[in-house]
Amino acid sequence: MRAFATLVDKLYFTSGNLAKAALIKDYLKTTPDPDRGWAIAAIAGTLNFDFFKRKLIKDLISERVDPVLFDLSYDYVGEMSETVAHLWHSLPDDPKPLQQLPSLSEVVAKFAQGNKAQNRNYLIQLLNSMQATQRWALLKLGTRGLRIGVSARFLKKILAEYGQQHSQEVSIEKIERLWHGLAPPYTELLSWLEGKSAIPDVSEKVVFQPVMLSHPLDEKSLPDIVPQDYIAEWKFDGIRVQLVISEHGKAIFSRTGDDISHSFPDIMQNLDHQNISGVFDGELIVIQPKEQQNQITGVLAKETHHIGSFNQLQQRLNKKKPSNKLIQQYPAGLILYDCLSLHKKDLRQLVLTKRKQFLKSWFDNQPYDFIHFSEELEFASIEQLTSLREQATTLEQGYIEGLMLKAKDSQYVAGRPKGAWYKWKREPRLIDAVIMYAQRGHGKRSSFYSDYTFGCWQQDKLLPIGKAYSGFTDDELKQLDRWVRNNTIGRFGPVKEVNKALVFEVAFDSVHESNRHKSGLALRFPRIHRIRWDKPAEEADSLETLKSMLSQ
């Protein structure tokens, strides 16, 4: 545990990638199994359980620290684990402290086996035996909130480099393909990396394959898009998923590799590997009967249906075990746009147009009506492309987020290869809202009031509609921070209420009904588009205006 805490503390403060890699490789070299594998899991975010809940930490600290002092400290530090790490102290009737700090794997095992009461005691013992930095590392680890500037992707690259010191057959591509078939503490993987055993066999596992991602299209580079070289597709407002199915099993994964099959029995139970076998890339959506005319046609195979709102999909995603009623109300479907392998044949080396051909010819003969195919959109010029985007922008419903542009000759490459795929989001919607509350930001921004809640008018009252943390420059942030400090009229814990005097032009992707805010509305992806220092607050928009922009 000591070595692990030192490692994550160093990684946290080290800025260069080379130095970070050196620290991790050194740790791998000097740390025994299974400790080092658990450290990999902690850094890559593949630990599959919380050691303890945040609630327990809160309970324990509130027994030890005056609540007012805790709140003020938390407000300043901006982060729970660090606040607790600094404020922690022992109480006379705590369980006895440990003789020495246990190993990381012992900590993992203890928490995995312990019941609630045992884990509570163990946590107190550990915290009492530690220094602030170690406490911070433990609390972050135990709630799976370790963010130290090492992404899973970067870690795999470091593992590959580490392996290449011992064995020529190691590559990052191989690690990527194995990754989701392996589990912590990765002893097989590490043994292979060190040239001590053969590559782990994951062929009979249902394994998520890393997905190919797109770059946002910079409109300045629009003229560089040669229409003959690209295909265009709608960018659907669902979630990106990967469907993996073979005789060994089936699963549907989120873009980051989380297995979300359980939330979608209406899809999973129906699929049979006799009819569908391979790895498919697509969009998960809710399907609704069509009621209105003003809709893009040709997206779903059945003209009588259309894509439900993201809000409806959200309700399905939130439920680990959806009721039959919810399933009937919001049946799920898939729109497939790509295919990594089909009937055991790996297609990733083929060009996009070929992969789509294979996918289409299979699709035309498949039996499931909840599976759809993402058609290519016709365009022969940039003008036509622009008008497609306008079509998406003017749509009443929010279910088309914009366009995807994909190079016809692109192979399926994990990550975000240059020049291959682009997303071109539709124009954002805009509304003028008034800042009502401000809160300190987190991380680098913890000394600034950088999180803003804003609202729209209902008669002469402002009702909150959303929060934004982004969209402004560093200079603007400083100005806003100063404005907040000079315009504070009240305080609720960490939240400052401000004069209702400053207008933000807020950009957002869509608006939905929601009971999160008193206004009954919630924005998707709100960000501050412009600060209207010039605009009187009374001239900000009304809630009615926002309601008229509702998606269904």
Add this chain to the structure above:
Amino acid sequence: MHPHPEHWITTDQNGLYCAVIDAYIDPLVPVHRAVVTHGHADHARPGHDEVFATQQTLDIMRIRYGEDFCKQAQALEYNQKIQLHQAEFSLVPAGHILGSSQAIIEYKGRKLVVSGDYKRHADPSCKPFEVVPCDVFITEATFGLPVFTHPPIKDEIQKLLNSLALFPDSCHLVGVYALGKCQRLIMGLRALGYNKAIYMHGALLKLCDYYVSQGIDLGPYIPVAEVEDMASLQGEIVLAPPSATNDRWSRKLPNVITAMASGWMQIRARSKQRRAELPLIISDHADWDSLITTIKQVNPAEVWVTHGREEALVHQAQAMGYKAKALSLVGYEEDESS
């Protein structure tokens, strides 16, 4: 005038005004008479008519602002009592930096102490804080939150030496405030046996020279501007003002590891903000425990809290049974000296 200090101390946009000595204490703008507790720029500003301070504070102001930093400078020895306007006035050591002081005002049997900036941790570069029992204690609260515990300076200096041993090819660039922190860090290194020359940014030189002129031994130090081959700075310690650690000036240094010496370095987000790879928690202010201990020792009837994080300290002082309130003074920059 009524003897209770609340009748003769007020705050306005110029700062803290004391009517019975007819002077502002550490005013933010030029005034007719100022008491200056110490030389940090947010407390010592140029352009006053009359300034009361220790000789060392006056010297520091002269170095920073030039000969005509005020019309008339009045130097006071520590504990030298003078009659000023209607009250008795004196300065006592605050343990913050060289020449730093607390202001003591006694009027009709009531005593008020304005702490200025202070610390209780050992610091060989200045006289230690003196506890003066009083009726009203006006304390700073720069680190007025229980999360702040400043470790012993030798532990932090050791971190720097450990890093030098681990990365002998790296130039260790340490961000330090020019006045106080810089010299204390150097003395801390010397105390642990670091005898090599220490390199420094030009902006730090004058004040180091001044400390030396006051009999403080800093050992050898060399301006970076006099170094011909930058590569020779590998494995050396270079000191610079915090603003220079991430700017063009520092780019010429070889293979840099950036450290920062400040009390804020205890908080991760603040270290990140400063882009410190090696945060050193070294502060010239009182940490939370010191603030509380000091209040207990001074044991005033009332505690008034000025710049910093007033809320928590006011709450704590009240919980300890003191009458306490916040004097919300703005304009003191938390980063200058912390």
